[in-house]
Amino acid sequence: MEKEKVTLPKFDTEKYLKEGDAIYAQRAEVEKVADKISKDGYSNIFLLGIGGTWAEFAPIKYAIEKYSDVDVYLVNAAELNVLKHRKLTKDSIVITASASGDTKEIVEAVKWIVADGIQVMAFTKSTGPLGQVAQTVIEANVTTGMCEYSYLLFNLLALRLLYNRGDFPDYELFADQMKGIFKNLVDIREQFDPKAEEIAKKYYSEPYNIWVGSGALWGETYLFSMCILEEMQWVRTKSVTSPEFFHGTLELVEKDVPVFLVKGEDECRALDTRVETFCKKITDNLIVFDTAEYALDGIDDKFRALVSPLIATSLLTERLAAHYETYTKHNLNYRRYYRQFEY
Amino acid sequence: MEKEKVTLPKFDTEKYLKEGDAIYAQRAEVEKVADKISKDGYSNIFLLGIGGTWAEFAPIKYAIEKYSDVDVYLVNAAELNVLKHRKLTKDSIVITASASGDTKEIVEAVKWIVADGIQVMAFTKSTGPLGQVAQTVIEANVTTGMCEYSYLLFNLLALRLLYNRGDFPDYELFADQMKGIFKNLVDIREQFDPKAEEIAKKYYSEPYNIWVGSGALWGETYLFSMCILEEMQWVRTKSVTSPEFFHGTLELVEKDVPVFLVKGEDECRALDTRVETFCKKITDNLIVFDTAEYALDGIDDKFRALVSPLIATSLLTERLAAHYETYTKHNLNYRRYYRQFEY
Incomplete structure (x- = not known):
């Protein structure tokens, strides 16, 4: 079929x-x-x-x-x-x-x-x-x-x-396999999209959002919370790495506080899991984006950590951002300050 | 007298x-x-x-x-x-x-x-x-x-x-002059204390607080927002460096949003000033802690950048924290999660 x-x-x-x-x-x-x-x-x-x-x-x-x-x-x-x-x-x-x-x-x-x-x-x-x-x-x-x-x-x-x-x-093998990466990322988008809509619908107006990530995915975690949520959506966030989370930010987790965990596939995954285990006990609003959930056709497992930022950005900066915009009705391209005047 | x-x-x-x-x-x-x-x-x-x-x-x-x-x-x-x-x-x-x-x-x-x-x-x-x-x-x-x-x-x-x-x-000179540092830091505490009380009184219950610092003071800025406000006071913060502030966080500044700027005395001071200039235009709640305001008896100017974290911590982690505690009535030593159980 x-x-x-x-x-x-x-x-x-x-x-x-x-x-x-x-x-x-x-x-x-x-x-x-x-x-x-x-x-x-x-x-x-x-x-x-x-x-x-x-x-x-x-x-x-x-x-x-x-x-x-x-x-x-x-x-x-x-x-x-x-x-x-x-x-x-x-x-x-x-x-x-x-x-x-x-x-x-x-x-x-x-x-x-x-x-x-x-x-x-x-x-x-x-x-x-x-x-x-x-x-x-x-x-x-x-x-x-x-x-x-x-x-x-x-x-x-x-x-x-x-x-x-x-x-x-492994460079030649890696580069050869990257030929199929974008088709994979379309499939991943399609698989994730209903979930993206659901998350955006539920959380778009939250007054405070904790974003956690680590290792190869820390950059994308920070990017989404800063470039997309803060700059493009004017949504208040606190982003923190999984290892640092347990020194400070953990005390702010409560039953109704949303924690968004970007779970990766590298050496730091154990640190993400620790955050997940803790948050499950405390909040009803833990949202986990686990790049390991998504199959990558034609790409070797040993390259998954390298590819994980591409998966994460397809989920977040692409699909989740699009749905946030729909619900906040805040144009992703509109800025009130950035590049609008001299400062 | x-x-x-x-x-x-x-x-x-x-x-x-x-x-x-x-x-x-x-x-x-x-x-x-x-x-x-x-x-x-x-x-x-x-x-x-x-x-x-x-x-x-x-x-x-x-x-x-x-x-x-x-x-x-x-x-x-x-x-x-x-x-x-x-x-x-x-x-x-x-x-x-x-x-x-x-x-x-x-x-x-x-x-x-x-x-x-x-x-x-x-x-x-x-x-x-x-x-x-x-x-x-x-x-x-x-x-x-x-x-x-x-x-x-x-x-x-x-x-x-x-x-x-x-x-x-300059090590010997620096180390010799440090003999008088704690007396200086008492004087600085005394000078700052009424201001600390005023700031704590006005802002202790704010739902969202932006903390900005740079260079030699970034560590202390982050420490205060994370260790004191988050972990010890359960106050929601977003901390960001002065250079990064202009990519993301700036869009969240509004007339009533408090921005706390820890202004330093090193090469990054110009970046702090840029944040200050911008925020003055946007928010009525810009609070600047400028370590340069405080005299240091018996300590050469060339050592001020090295000493600035000690000044900043006297102001923030010491005096401001004490007054926050008074107003929030939240014991600085009480944790609900940190070190309270296995995670």
């Missing part, structure tokens, strides 16, 4: 898969850039972001530290602009990103970094302010599934760098 | 100064430990904490990175227990702390770290579970001003290590 065609509200499946193919087709371009960086040599890696980009780079830092001894620093651009960093030298490679191309703090940072003779590789528009300054640019012309595409491109770049160091011999 | 004697509620000035003298008298012991660590040699420094101790080590990481090229890692004990860390080797020196001596995640970590043949230096009770495992222990028998004493001891140890590397030639 053929699977029934599901229509996802506010989502153009066809366009998403088409853009996904285009992103995957950039694999050779990303590898060429990585190979050039490897050939030129580098002493350490700086992942430069702020807000959403910082969060998207967090699992890349996790992956690099998992597989390699190379020094990697995840830095906030505004902080770097004032504090500088002793380990950032002419031998460093800086990897950054800006979809808009004009993230103020990142553009400011990259200007002085490039002036200091340090190589910067940016995922951004070649014609934007960041693209004009960085020495190397990879441009993705997409309008759907932004975070997933970013995660894939960042992973391909970082893991290819590790492969070139002998730290991730 | 002699200054009028001020009585601070819930604070025993005499005892605090006496304990402060005892802490300062440990300077020679701390230096001896530091000199031994330096003599034995180490390749990098791990600051190991969780919750409050993680937060107290944050300004120490700031200080080390400010003055030295030595690699320093600030790690969460529960996370380290599952993720491990490739840079943690037999050549590392681990610095940790636990006032209770039995912080579960830290004791667990130190057990396997010591078993791996790595040196651990712990600020804790020599008779407690942590003190029994760590190879080197510095014990402080105090009951008042805990955070200030910790900050001083941590600073003395870290800066002495840097001095021994040639990275902080």
Whole structure:
């Protein structure tokens, strides 16, 4: 029996898969850039972001530290602009990103970094302010599934760098299997969508929301609570890692306080389970998003932790955000302050 | 004219100064430990904490990175227990702390770290579970001003290590001047106390509180919002660094939303000022704690950034917490969950 065609509200499946193919087709371009960086040599890696980009780079830092001894620093651009960093030298490679191309703090940072003779590789528009300054640019012309595409491109770049160091011999297999990732993520969306609607309907007007995650999923947990709920929905959140949860935030859990746990598939899963076990005893409103629930056709289990941020972002930043918007009636694209005036 | 004697509620000035003298008298012991660590040699420094101790080590990481090229890692004990860390080797020196001596995640970590043949230096009770495992222990028998004493001891140890590397030639001057720090912190308490009462009275029952800080004061900002307001007062907070504030949290500021800004004296002050300027336009409830407001007799200006966490903790974790307790009528020592049962 053929699977029934599901229509996802506010989502153009066809366009998403088409853009996904285009992103995957950039694999050779990303590898060429990585190979050039490897050939030129580098002493350490700086992942430069702020807000959403910082969060998207967090699992890349996790992956690099998992597989390699190379020094990697995840830095906030505004902080770097004032504090500088002793380990950032002419031998460093800086990897950054800006979809808009004009993230103020990142553009400011990259200007002085490039002036200091340090190589910067940016995922951004070649014609934007960041693209004009960085020495190397990879441009993705997409309008759907932004975070997933970013995660894939960042992973391909970082893991290819590790492969070139002998730290991730599985690179070719991983990259080959990523061909089918976006189809998987459509299936996951379809499977999760009714649950997303239910959660949004029940919790969209909660005055306080605790979000918990860890390891490879901490970035996405933070991103959803900060970029989506705070910035785009004006929903009050407290986000905290699973290990830190037990020092402070736990005391705020009550029967009617919603706790959203993004449960992952890496070494930190035991810490997520500890949060889950505790919260089950205290609140009637524990919502668990477990990436392990979702099958990934054609992708080896050993890559699941690397892929888990893509699953989580499909669930949260994509489906849950869309349903929140429907219930809050608050346009995801409307800001009252951010980029609206000088500050 | 002699200054009028001020009585601070819930604070025993005499005892605090006496304990402060005892802490300062440990300077020679701390230096001896530091000199031994330096003599034995180490390749990098791990600051190991969780919750409050993680937060107290944050300004120490700031200080080390400010003055030295030595690699320093600030790690969460529960996370380290599952993720491990490739840079943690037999050549590392681990610095940790636990006032209770039995912080579960830290004791667990130190057990396997010591078993791996790595040196651990712990600020804790020599008779407690942590003190029994760590190879080197510095014990402080105090009951008042805990955070200030910790900050001083941590600073003395870290800066002495840097001095021994040639990275902080001012060590002797700094350590000499710290003799008068606790008297200064009493004066600062007295100056701030009426303001603390006013703030607690006005805001103790707010349903949502944004706390912002940066640089050397981020640890203390996070500590106050997490340890004091969340864990000890069950007050809902969102804490965020000044650079990150502009990506997400800013959209939640409204006329009646309280924003508490802990304004520091280091390179990040400009980021704090940016938050201040923005919030002044939006909310009627911006509360600024500016450590620069407070004079420090007998302490050079160049040491102010290092001392700023001690000022901030005197204001917040000491005076403001005491007044919150008075208004919330919620005992600072009462927990409903933390350490109350297995989880």
